Amino acid sequence: MGDALSKEQEDDAALVGRCRQGDASAWPLLVGRYQRLVYAIVTRMGLDEHVAADVFQTVFEKLVQHLPTLREPERLQAWIVTTAKREGLAARRHGQRQVSMTRDDDSDTQGHAEWDIADDSPGAEQRLDELQQLHRLRLGLDRLDERCRELLLLVFRDDEDRLAYDEVSRRLNLPVGSIGPTRSRCLGKLRKLLP
Amino acid sequence: MNDPLHPLSDAELLARLPAAAALPDAPADWQRRALATWRAPAGVSLAQAVDALRQRVLAVLSFDSWAQSALAAGLRSTGSATRQLVFSAEGRDIDLRIAPSGERFAVKGQVLGPDDSGAVALTPEPVEATVYEAPLDALGEFHLADVAPGRYRLSLLLAGHEIVLPPFEVGSPSKDTSTG
Numbered sequence: 001m002g003d004a005l006s007k008e009q010e011d012d013a014a015l016v017g018r019c020r021q022g023d024a025s026a027w028p029l030l031v032g033r034y035q036r037l038v039y040a041i042v043t044r045m046g047l048d049e050h051v052a053a054d055v056f057q058t059v060f061e062k063l064v065q066h067l068p069t070l071r072e073p074e075r076l077q078a079w080i081v082t083t084a085k086r087e088g089l090a091a092r093r094h095g096q097r098q099v100s101m102t103r104d105d106d107s108d109t110q111g112h113a114e115w116d117i118a119d120d121s122p123g124a125e126q127r128l129d130e131l132q133q134l135h136r137l138r139l140g141l142d143r144l145d146e147r148c149r150e151l152l153l154l155v156f157r158d159d160e161d162r163l164a165y166d167e168v169s170r171r172l173n174l175p176v177g178s179i180g181p182t183r184s185r186c187l188g189k190l191r192k193l194l195p
Numbered sequence: 196m197n198d199p200l201h202p203l204s205d206a207e208l209l210a211r212l213p214a215a216a217a218l219p220d221a222p223a224d225w226q227r228r229a230l231a232t233w234r235a236p237a238g239v240s241l242a243q244a245v246d247a248l249r250q251r252v253l254a255v256l257s258f259d260s261w262a263q264s265a266l267a268a269g270l271r272s273t274g275s276a277t278r279q280l281v282f283s284a285e286g287r288d289i290d291l292r293i294a295p296s297g298e299r300f301a302v303k304g305q306v307l308g309p310d311d312s313g314a315v316a317l318t319p320e321p322v323e324a325t326v327y328e329a330p331l332d333a334l335g336e337f338h339l340a341d342v343a344p345g346r347y348r349l350s351l352l353l354a355g356h357e358i359v360l361p362p363f364e365v366g367s368p369s370k371d372t373s374t375g
Binding site for chain 1: 210211215221229
């Protein structure tokens, strides 16, 4: 993992440290970093939308409460994931109305049964691990320069959307022969930026 | 136990790119509520937290009810005991009401504008040990009770920045009511 993981450890630990000192400007950075992951978790637990919103809120409320006493700030993500899952399961056990989420803009959650993590089965744990990998990858993508991000997302689309290199070349104003080497360089950059 | 952040091979990484890029943000109102949960840890006073902020903006006075009353002094002999001050900064209006409360004063207010959470600190000038602090409620309102007469500076501690009002007097109309 080396340098990339060290950087993420430093960033989370540094943000937690600033929050502990009362630096209010660090809090929006923490919320911004983890809102997507917490949202992904709470919307895959078979919760009513309002209950999911409450669980989302509870996770961040508990984070604020526990900031002074987190034993391993560098493992903040693990703490957040554990808390989100625990609070979501608690909400289900308390008999909240269980209605599948049907947000129109939630384009990546088609087939909620496939993504259900509302139990402690090995399958659910695996899906939770997958979400964390996607989140980690997304953080890296967000840190990548726009040109590399655009190239990687154009070249590595889903099968049905895949573009010919001629089209990629046209859209990026890049010679076809340069796409391969540039793609490799961008992939290397992305790896270094992964938390 | 599998490490959820184990290194991905190139193939694994590339296969996940579209799904990673498509991960949606939480709804804006969910994020706002999460931002609003912030409070400085116990043992860290608001004054210390204010010092740690990076962006500080000075508000501008846009209305003073006693200045208006002074203009109308030739027409009316009495003015309201409650003084209203309105300040503006960063797309927000800060509406202050200073009212007598026994021998002291109540300073109530409301921050009108973007839906931010935060808190206020009323600091005497020159700076003394006593600082009055209060959180903003869901409507952006705050209430500082039992404030001694004197000259003060009000700071709004919002997520990411601080808005500072020019100094103003908390007192009765017979005293100096200058601001700034």
